[in-house]
Amino acid sequence: MKLHLKIWRQKGPQEAGSFKDYSVDNASEHMSFLEMLDFLNTSLVQKGEEAVQFDHDCREGICGSCSLVINGNPHGPETGTATCQLHMRKFKDGDTIVIEPFRAKAFPVIRDLSVNRTAFDRIMEAGGFCSVNTGNAPEANAILIGKETAEKAMDSAACIGCGACVAACKNASAMLFVSAKVSQLALLPQGNPERGRRVRNMVAQMDQEMFGACSNTGSCEAACPKEIKLENIARLNREMVRAAWVE
Amino acid sequence: MLDSKIPSGPIDQKWKNRKFESNLVNPANRRKHTVIVVGTGLAGASxxxxxxxxGYRVKVFTFHESPRRAHSIAAQGGINAAKNYQNDGDSVYRLFYDTIKGGDFRSREANVYRLAEVSVNxxxxxxxxxxPFAREYGGTLTNRSFGGTQVSRTFYAKGQTGQQLLLGAYSSLMRQAGQKTIEIFSRQEMVDLIVVEGKARGIIARNLVTGELTTHTADAVILATGGYGNVFFLSxxxxxxxxxxCWRAHKRGAYFANPCFTQIHPTCVPVSGDYQSKLTLMSESLRNDGRVWVPLKAGEKRAPGDIPENERDYFLERMYPAFGNLVPRDIASRAAKRMCDEGRGVGPTGLSVYMDFRDSIQRLGHATISEKYGNLFQMYEKITDENPYQVPMRIFPAVHYTMGGLWVDYNLMSSIPGLFVAGEANFSDHGANRLGASALMQGLADGYFVIPYSIANYIGGTKLSPIKNDHESAKATLAESQTRLEALMKAKGSQSVDQLHRKLGKIIWDNCGMARNEAGLNEAMVSIQKLKxxxxxxxxxxxxxxxxxxxxKANRVADFLELGELMCLDALERKESCGGHFREEMQTPEGEALRDDKNFSHVAAWEFTGKTPKLHKEALVFENIHLAQRSYK
Incomplete structure (x- = not known):
C-alpha cells in the first residue's frame, strides 16, 4: 500500500517543530504501525537523512513506551490498542496519516515524537506504593482477598503508564493514571494503612507537575489502550473526601 | 578450574551457613557506601x-525513560514458588529437582536449591x-501449571504477571527514590565498566538525550541488564x-558462561514477512488448555476445522504421554520443528503448527477460557486478524530467553571482584533450558534475597580505597568510550544498522538456533567475521x-556481532546435546538430546583476550540429584 505521512519533526524541547511530508510506497497491510515507521526510517537512513525519533520497546502493548497521536487520536483509531499493536490493515491504500507526539505541558517533547513522561514517576514516588521493606512480609495466604476484589484491583493495575489519557484530555489531566494506582491500592487490604496519605500526596504531586483538572468528558477512557475505566476517577474522588474526613 | 565458592554443609543448610558466615555492614555505615545498579527489570529494581x-547509597541506571518500562514487564504467564498450596506434592526439594532436570543437568545444584528455598518468600x-495475584472465591491464592512439572505451583496475575511483579518492585524502588536513598538516572546507558586495581569501581554512562558521557564511581556495581536474545534480531x-x-564488562575481564545456551520458546506468533521487527510470545500457560497438533498427511490443504479428528496428529500427546502438551520448552520446540521438517507444518509458509482450544472451550465454556487467557487471545487476534476462539492459533518457536550470561559464583559475583550480575544477565540457575515461570522467580530471588547479602559480604570484607571521578582508570575508560562513539558517528556507508543486524540474526538462527552442527557453526564464524x-x-x-x-543501535549491534561469534564458538566446543543446545551429531535414536556427562558436565566460561577467547571450566558436581537421561514420556 502507498501512504502519505505528515510527521511532526522537532529538534529539541526549546526549538520550534513543524510537520514534514513523507511518502511510503511499499507498505504491507500486515505491518504494524511501528514497522511501517521502521520501514520509513531505513529509507531515510540510506539517504543519509535523520531517522524519525519515536519511543517504543516491547511492541506487545505492555511496556507503555510507545505513544504517538495518529490522525488526532492517541494510539490511533483502534480502541483498546497501543500504537505498537496497531496494524496497517486498519488503514487504506492512499491514506494520508498525521503523526504527532503526545502534547501536554507536563510531557515536554524531547525530539520529534519522543516526549518526557517522567512526571508520572514523580507521582508514583509521592505515594504509589505500600510501605513494606523486603523481608517484612507476612505469609501470603494470611491476607485473604475475595476473587472479585482481586480482579477489580487487577483491572486498575493493568495501566501501562503510557500517558494516552493525558494526551487525549483537553485539560491534559492525569486523573485516569493517578486514579488507577490509587484505586488498586485502595481496594486491597495491603494498601489500607496509608490510604489517606497516599491519595493526598499523589494528587498534590500531580498538581505540581502541571497536569490540568479533570474535564469530566471521559476522553481519557476512550483513548486508554488498556481500557482503564472512569470509575477509577470516581473512586479517587471518594478517597480524597474520605481522607479529609477520616484521617 | 573456577571456584564457585559454594558453602559447605548439606544442600538444605548451605544458604543458611552462607548467611551466617557472611560479613555485615553496620546500618550507620551503609550510607557511606555507593552501589551502582544497571537495569531496572525485576532483578535490578528489586x-x-x-x-x-x-541504607546504602544507590545509583540506578536505565536506558528507558522510566524504570517501569524494563522488559520484565512483558512476561505473561506466571512465577513459580514451592508453596504447595494445592497440596499436590510440591516442596522446595521438588522445585529444586524439577529445575535441575528441566535444565538438563547443566546448572549448579547449590544455586538452584537456594532459588527454590527463597521462592516462597x-x-x-x-x-x-x-x-493482585489471581485468587479463589475464599480469598486464597490460586495456581496454574507450567511445562516440565507435574504439580501446580505457578502464581499469576491474568496474563500480565511480569507487569504486576515489576510494578511491585518499581513501586518499592520509587518509594526509596522519594526517601533519597536511591538516585535514578533514566535514559542513561552504561557504555563501559571502570576497573581499578582489579576491582569494579564504577561505570561510564551515556545520557541518551544530550549525548554526554559521565563517570560514576562506586564500591560495587550490579549488572541486571537482561539477556542477549536480540543477537538473533528477531526474538x-x-x-x-x-x-x-555485559559485553563491555566481559571485555574488562568478566567471564561469559555458556553463551550457546539460548531458549527457543515453542509458542510464538509465526513470522509473517521480511519487514517483521520482532516476534510475539503466546504464554506457555496456554498449553494447559490448548492442544498442539499438525495434520497427519504432509501437504494438507484443508482448513483446520475441516480436518477430522482421525487425520490429526496431536504430536506432543503422542510422543510424551506423561507430560503431554506440557513438556519443557526445548522439547516442544524441537518436536514442532520436526513436524515442519516432515512437511506437515501449516500456514502460508508451512512454518507453524496449530494450538487448538476447541476441546477446552467445549469442556470449560467460552467464559472460563476468556477469563484465563482473554488478553492473550486478543493480542493474537490483533497481530494475525484471526479469532482463536474460532480457528486454532498458529504457533512456531522463537528465541525467547538466554540461559547463558556472565559467569558468577554462588554469591552472584563475576570474575571481576565487586561486579555482581543478577537475573537473566547471569548464567547461574537454569542450566541448558529454563522452565516456564522460573525467570520471574530468579530475577526476584536474586534481587530481593541474594544480592543484599552478597553486597554486605563484599563491602564488609573488602578494603576499598576512596576513588574519585578523575582517577586515571576512570579518565582512560571515558576517553575510550568517546573514541568508540565518535568512530560510529563518522561511518558513512550505505546500510542501516537494522539491515546489518538482520543479517547477523539470520546467520545465528540458521546455524546456532534450534539445531546446530559442526560444519554450520564453522561457516557461521566465517560469515560473522565478514559481516563485522x-x-x-x-x-x-x-x-x-x-x-x-x-x-x-549501532553501538549495541557492534557488541552483538562479537557476542554472536562467541556463541558459535561455545556451541562448537560443546560436543554434546543438552537442553536447548542440540548438536545434530549427538542425539538418541528417538531424536532426543544426548548428553555427554563424562566430558561436558561443566560450565564453559570464556575469558576475553582480544584474540581467541580462553576457556575456563567449572565442574558441575551432582551430590543430590542422580544424573539421568531426561524423560517426559
Missing part, C-alpha cells in the same frame, strides 16, 4: 529497592506490595534489550550525538 531500604513479598525480547553492558568488516565499512549512522536511536 536489588536497588532492597539496598536502598537497608518472593510470593509473600509481592503480595505485601499489593500485587520475543523488547526492541532495545541488548547485551552491551561489512559493519565497519558500510554502516550508516546519520544524525547528531543527541537523542539518536540509530547511534544507540
Amino acid at each position: 536489588a536497588a529497592a532492597t539496598l536502598g531500604e537497608q 518472593i510470593i509473600d513479598q509481592c503480595v505485601a506490595q499489593g500485587v 520475543t525480547n523488547a526492541k532495545q534489550s541488548n547485551a552491551s553492558a 568488516e561489512e559493519f565497519a565499512n558500510d554502516v550508516r549512522v546519520p544524525g547528531d550525538n543527541q537523542l539518536n536511536s540509530e547511534l544507540e
